[in-house]
Amino acid sequence: MAVYTHLAAEDLAVLIDHYDVGALVSAKGIAEGISNSNWLVETTGRDGSGARFILTMYERRIETSDLPFFLGLLDHLSARGCAVPRTIHDREGAGWREVEGKAVALIEFLPGVSVGRPTPGQAHAVGAALAEAHVAAREFPLHRANALDPAASAASLAQCGAEQLAAIDPALPAAIDLAARVRGDWPGDLPRSVCHTDLFPDNVLMLGDRVGGMIDFYFACDEAMAYDLAVTHAAWSFDKAGARFRPDVGEALVAGYESVRPLEPAERSAMPLLVQGACLRFVASRAEDWLDTPAGALVTRKDPMDFMRRLHFYAGAGDGPFQQ
Numbered sequence: 001m002a003v004y005t006h007l008a009a010e011d012l013a014v015l016i017d018h019y020d021v022g023a024l025v026s027a028k029g030i031a032e033g034i035s036n037s038n039w040l041v042e043t044t045g046r047d048g049s050g051a052r053f054i055l056t057m058y059e060r061r062i063e064t065s066d067l068p069f070f071l072g073l074l075d076h077l078s079a080r081g082c083a084v085p086r087t088i089h090d091r092e093g094a095g096w097r098e099v100e101g102k103a104v105a106l107i108e109f110l111p112g113v114s115v116g117r118p119t120p121g122q123a124h125a126v127g128a129a130l131a132e133a134h135v136a137a138r139e140f141p142l143h144r145a146n147a148l149d150p151a152a153s154a155a156s157l158a159q160c161g162a163e164q165l166a167a168i169d170p171a172l173p174a175a176i177d178l179a180a181r182v183r184g185d186w187p188g189d190l191p192r193s194v195c196h197t198d199l200f201p202d203n204v205l206m207l208g209d210r211v212g213g214m215i216d217f218y219f220a221c222d223e224a225m226a227y228d229l230a231v232t233h234a235a236w237s238f239d240k241a242g243a244r245f246r247p248d249v250g251e252a253l254v255a256g257y258e259s260v261r262p263l264e265p266a267e268r269s270a271m272p273l274l275v276q277g278a279c280l281r282f283v284a285s286r287a288e289d290w291l292d293t294p295a296g297a298l299v300t301r302k303d304p305m306d307f308m309r310r311l312h313f314y315a316g317a318g319d320g321p322f323q324q
């Protein structure tokens with residue numbers, strides 16, 4: 001469920017009037033997503049032939065002060081041919097407006113579906129699209145620190161504490177020491193760009209084997225590009241529960257990435273550690289969310305163990321998944 005706020009049709013029509021997109025025809029709440037309210041908005045279009053947009057209302061987790069970074073990044077990447085939706089600016093040029101005290105943005109609608117079980121062909125395309133975004137984002141002038149880096153994950157797991165983690169799953173407290181180790185070994189000098197850092201299958205709209213769009217850039221930040229590839233590897237190369245590694249998907253993802261931007265030797269040798277850091281980032285945020293979400297809440301809690309299983313796989317696999 002991801003419509004937290006009711007917007008009356010009249011209020012939506014007034015909002016849409018601030019943009020040069022024609023008049024409001026319909027607005028349907030989108031069920032997918034967790035953080036924000038999203039509507040699929042149809043208008044008559046500038047020339048009367050109809051147009052579709054995504055209207056996002058920022059509900060939680062996102063600071064309004066970060067919106068110039070997130071929305072500017074969409075414009076920067078789409079202007080450079082990346083598969084990313086544009087921000088639609090209002091008649092005064094603003095990228096977002098306020099409705100009922102909350103920030104809202106109108107975003108270009110991109111076609112495609114999120115795949116549940118990616119094929120190697122799809123993973124190859126996603127790897128290439130990620131590398132294209134990394135190359136294009138190197139010239140993006142704004143900056144944002146990663147609030148969920150290994151130090152933050154280690155601190156967050158320690159803060160949850162072994163007892164609370166064990167209440168989620170008896171195998172979860174092991175993440176505390178693993179995170180401290182990964183944090184201690186973390187490389188500090190890999191090439192950086194602005195990175196998505198959450199490019200899960202549900203954040204990519206696929207058109208067959210083609211990437212229709214990468215969405216949900218609300219964790220984007222300055223990071224090591226190889227770390228972003230590691231996040232994407234951990235998110236795409238397993239079955240949903242993280243119980244079974246899919247080597248063909250992982251290989252295709254890295255090959256797709258390298259078809260655009262070959263990894264440097266230091267990046268390749270760091271991959272086994274980076275994927276473990278990526279897993280711990282999601283173990284930590286999922287555990288924290290799990291403990292913060294009342295059992296009866298409407299939001300579906302994501303299982304931190306899905307990423308503990310991936311973590312154990314990577315810890316035992318060495319550089320096997322990343323050999324050329």
Ligand SMILES: Nc1ncnc2c1ncn2[C@@H]1O[C@H](COP(=O)(O)OP(=O)(O)O)[C@@H](O)[C@H]1O
Pocket residue numbers: 002030032033034035036037038054085107108109110111114202203205213215216218
């Ligand atoms: N630009 C877009 N084009 C088409 N569909 C989109 C677009 N942005 C979001 N969506 C749809 O809205 C859903 C939720 O968006 P998302 O940004 O992932 O929300 P949340 O941040 O709450 O997870 C997506 O799964 C997708 O179906």
Ligand SMILES: N[C@@H](CCOP(=O)(O)O)C(=O)O
Pocket residue numbers: 033034035198200203216282285286302
């Ligand atoms: N991809 C993360 C959760 C982030 O949620 P999103 O809906 O904003 O992508 C996870 O799976 O833990």
